[in-house]
Amino acid sequence: MTTATPALVASLLGPAGHQIGCDECFERLDAYVEQELAGHDAEASVPGMRAHLVGCPACDEEHASLHALVEAETSEAPG
């Protein structure tokens, strides 16, 4: 089996279950990231966000970038 094939199948079938759309993802992304960085249950605050990020590479990239940027900024901030 080639290593790319399971990812291809996952991309074709997408995540099962409830998920939000791209607009709602964008709307809630900032608060979601801050919940994550605070160690809170972000998914409980925005049910369906995690599944959406799994199914939408573009939103997932934005989530990862915002998370990384805010995390870096927080770690740079004076204690």
Add this chain to the structure above:
Amino acid sequence: MMDTDVRVDAKGRHVGSRQALPRSAGHSPRRLRAKPVSEPPRSRPAPHSLRPSTARELPVAAPRLDDEARWLTPLASTGAAHDHAVRELHCLLLRASRFEVRRRAAALGLAGGSELDDIANQAADDALLAVMSRLERFERRSRFTTWAYKFAIHTAGVAVRRHAWRNRELATDSSESLEQLSSLADDPAEAAQMRELLARIATAIARLTTHQRDVLLALAVDGVPIDVLADRLSTNRNALYKTLHDARTRLRSLLDHEETT
């Protein structure tokens, strides 16, 4: 170098081009964009199959004093305080857009250079307009800077994906992609179980509507970025994702039905 593109009034409305904004040294004012400004998603009713979140509502935080004093009050004011806050905000957005351009360029294997710097600067300008025009809708569910960053990241990410695909033709129909998928199902390098699954998926995909099939294969098999495909189809990310979601749901249903019959 100073930019003269953006002028926003106390309400965040774009009113012209008198506002001088900081530019990075050596930045070319040439604009790459052939398309209108990338509009960040707006609040719209969710499609029926992508149900609105039943989220436990995040509490609306009391106004953070630093956000109010540093950003919200001066951005909503006029005069020197407003102008200073707009310049500060542009610097903040430029940092975020450069951060995102670097990440996307690395992921896409794009060489750095003045074009990418132009993209970052343009994305910061566009994000500034987006933030200012939505200032009154900031709900204080996060820090202001986190909220503002997401506009720059979104705008920069979309711009880099468009840039990477600007000279690439998209398939006019999905038959080649479906053939590619079917050929994987015949590939002896694949495990028998995976070959069988791929064959079933290819058969089920052929039963989707033409639009669902084209969108699913372009995004999942050809790897076309959703924003690029949305541009070519004159739609937007949210609408296209709904089509993708419907196609996947139908696909899983067909596979499940096949298993139970």
